[in-house]
Amino acid sequence: MSDIHFTPDLLEATQNGEIHLRTLLELGLSHLMHLCPTCQEGIRAWQTRAQPPAQGDAAIRLLPLVFARHTADQEEEEARAERDLNDLLKLPHEQRLGRVQRASHRFKGVLLAHRLLNEAKRHMPDQAQTVHDLAQAAECCQKLRECCKTLR
Secondary structure, three states: OOEEEOOHHHHHHHHOOOOOOHHHHHHHHHHOOOHHHHHHHHHHHHHOOOOOOOOOOOOHHHHHHHHHHHHHHHHHHHHHHHHHHHHHHOOHHHHHHHHHHHHOOOOOOOOHHHHHHHHHHHOOOOOOOHHOOOOOHHHHHHHHHHHHHEEE
């Protein structure tokens, strides 16, 4: 299935009956769960220009609530990744790598890996070893995440 973005036009077409509501929800729910900034902007823009939805369009009215719930979850994950980054940065490289490798729940995932890579970029090009060390930790975070997925 190809990716879909919630745009004001797509939501308007659904409201006008050109696209069945169930189709919209099935196509977009997975995408919405990943907190796409394009969808967030599209939903907000559509809400400002749309007439109040018809009584039968309760699901459309619920989309902002679903989005708000997942936004809160995302903010919590981001705060956790930031805390983990700060904890890892306090450690020398070998200890940092060991913590990530031994972790069963902490120190894994895309958000932390991205933060480590962003931290590595801050040290470019002057501190090549630091860049390498942080990138290695980021790679380990991602590998751990992939390994955990296969165990589920």
